[in-house]
Amino acid sequence: MPYVIPDVVDVKQRKTDIGPPHYKNFLPPVIQKNYGDWKTHEILTPGLMVHIANSGDKIWTVRVASPRLLSTDTLREIADIADKYCDGYFRFTTRNNLEFLVSDESKVNPLIEELKAKKYMIGGIGPRVSNVVHTQGWIHCHSAAVDASALVKCLLDDLADYFTTKETPNKVRLAVACCTNMCGAVHCSDIAIVGIHTKIPRIEHERFKDLCELPTTMAACPTAAIIPDPAKKSIKLKEEKCMYCGNCFSVCPALPIKDAENDGVAIVVGGKVGNLRTPPKFSKLAVPYLPNNPPRWPEVTKAVRKIFDAYVAGAKKHERVGEWIDRIGWEKFFDVTGIPFTWQHIDDWTYTFETLRTTAQIKWVKK
C-alpha cells in the first residue's frame, strides 16, 4: 500500500467511519498461509521462540523490551532492522514489547547479533519478568500522583536479569498506574504499583461555580464525603470520610489534590488474569505507602525486590505470586517479606466482611 502525505491537505477528503485497516495487510506471508493452523511452539532462548505449523512451516520470533514511549527515530530504526531480517514484518505485544518476525532461519542469529550490538534488551519469553504495563504519569496526565515511565525504568533496571536470562517459578507480571483510576492492569498483576494521595483535596470555591456540576461531583465520591454548600454555590467536604481517591478532581477541576510532599505509591500483590490452575484474582494491598523520590524511587525498587525475592525463594514451580500467597497464608507473607502489617491493610470500604478471617486456621509466625 503506497502511503501519501500531501503538502496541502484538503480536509474535505477526509473519510469517516472507515475503522482500522484489515489486519491481513500486515501479516507475514508464512503467517497468512498458516493462519489458525499452528501445531506447537518452542521457546529456544529467553528471547527467541519458534512456532511450527501443521504444514511444517516455521516462524521465529525475537522479542525485545520497549519503553513503550518511542521516538520516530527509534521507530525508523526498528523498520530498518525489520527490512533487513524480517521482510519488513514486526509486531508489538499486549505488554508493549517488540517482536521481530523472521521467516528465514538463517537470518535469526544475525538479527540477534545486530540487536545485541545496538543494545536492545532481548528476552521476556517464558517464566520470567516481562515488560511493565504502565500509564502516562507526569508525561501527559493531569491526575498522576507519581510518574509511570520512571518507575518502570527503575524496576526493570533492577530486575533486568529476570527479563534476559534467569527464570522465576512462573511469570511475574508487573504493572504501574499513576493514580487510583488504575488504567492498565494494576488490579490484576503479580506485583503492581499505584500512585496515591494521602491528603484531602483543596476546594476552590470561586472556581467551583464556573467549572463544576454539583450532582456529578457528589456522585463521583465513593464514600459520599461531598455535600452541597448552597451559600457558597460550592461543596463541603466531610473530611473524616475522604480517603483521597481524587475521583472528585477527575470530574471537577476546582478540587485539586496533588501534593508534592504527601503523594506517593502503594504496592499491591497477588493478582492474575489467566485461568490456569486457579481462577483470576485481584491484587491486594502489601505496602500502603512509600514516598515519591525521583528520579530513582529507591524505596519502591527495594520494596518490590524484597517481595520478588521472597516469592522466588518460596514459591513452587508454576505458582504465581497470588497462588504462592494462597498456599503459605497472609500471616506468613508478611513474615517472610518483613512488611509491617498496619491499619491500612484491613479493608474498611466495600468488601470488609469478605476479607476478614472467619476461621481459627492460623499459622503461628510469631512464636
Add this chain to the structure above:
Amino acid sequence: MTKKYDTPLLDELEKGPFPSFVTEMKKAAAKNAMAADELGLLEKSFRDKVTYWKHGGIVGVRGYGGGVIGRYSELADEFPNVAHFHTVRVNQPAGLFYTSETMRFFCDLWDKYGSGLTNFHGSTGDIILLGTVTDNLEPLATILSMNGFDLGGSGSAMRTPSCCVGPARCEWSMIDTLDITYDLTQEFQDELHRPAFPYKYKIKVVGCPIDCNAAIARADCSIIGTWKGPIEIDQDRVRDYAKKGMNIQEEIVNLCPGKCITWDGNNLTINNDDCRHCMHCIAKLAGALKPTPPFGATILIGAKAPFVIGATLSWVVVPFMEMKPPYQEIKDLHRKWWEWWSEYGKNRERIGELILRRGMREFLEISELEPAPEMVKEPRRDPFFFWKEGDLEGKPWEKWLK
C-alpha cells in the same frame, strides 16, 4: 537544535540496561521544539514531584465526539511549545502487526504534525501519537483516513476493541480473535466515534482462557475462546516431557483444578467430564495435548477498575457461544445491552455497575437469556429473594420431581 534545558534528574534515567524513555524523549527533542519543551517540563515535574498538566481539555475533529485527548500545560509561559500537547488515538491493526512501510508513514506524519513522540501502544490498544496542537488535528485525521487509518475511541463511547495474537501465531486460539476484533470494530464505528453511552465501554477478545490480553480484567465485555470437545493426548510426547525431567505428577496432575488427570508413569488420562477448561495442562505440555471442537467463546461482562464501587472482574453471561462470521449473536446482544444501559445507566455508570445495581435478573431478561449455574460461583446464601408474577404458575418443581 541546541540543547534547551539541563535535565540532571532525567539524565539518571538514561543509565541501566532497560531501554530509556528519556533517551527517546531526547532523540525527539533534538529535532522537535514540542518534544524539547516536554522534556524540560518533565524535568520540572521530577524536581517538584507533581504533574504540570491542566485539568481536562476538550478538542477533536469534525464529525467525531472522541479520539483526541486534549491536554494543556499549566506552565505555558515557561514551556510555550507544550501549551497544547494533545494526544491522538489511532485505531491499531488487530493483533498489533505492522510493516516497515506503515511504520515509516507514521513517523513521517508525526514528525510533520506532532512532537515525534508516540506510545506503542496505549493500554486499550490504540496507537498513541503523543503531543500536537489543535490546528493540526483536522489535517491529521484527513491524512490518516486517506491512508486507511481511523481514530480510536475516547470518552463515553465504545472504545477501541483489541485482542491477543490469536490464530495469527498461537496454536491454542479457539476463535479468530483478529477477525472478531476487526469485525466488531467496523460494525460499531458509530458507537466508537460518537459517544452516546452513559460511560465508556470496552471489548477485548482472547483465543483461550490463558487470556493474554487481560480481557477478563480490562474489558466491559470479555470474549474468551474455549472448547467443548475432549483434550486429545499424544502419549509419546507426554513421555518425552517426562524423560526430559518434568515431574508429571507434581506439575500437571496435582495442579489440575478439576482433579481429573491421572498419570501411571506411562500413560496420561483425562476425565474430560470434570475438566474446568483452565488450560494448565495444555500450556505446560505444549505440543502434547490439544483441545478439540466444538470451539466457541465464553462471554463475560462487567470488568472495571475501582471507581466508583470497587474493582470488578467480568462474570459469565453466556457460558458458550459459537463464534462464526458474521458474529450476529454477539452483535445482537450488544445492541440489547446498550439500549438498556443507555436508558437506565446514570452518568458515568459502567454497565457492570448498572447490572449490580438493578440485578442480574433484569439484565438477563433484557438479554433474553435464561439463568444457568455457569453464571455463578455459588448460589446466594440468604433466603431473601424476589418473586415475579408467573414464576410459580407453571409449577416448575413438578417437572423435575416426576
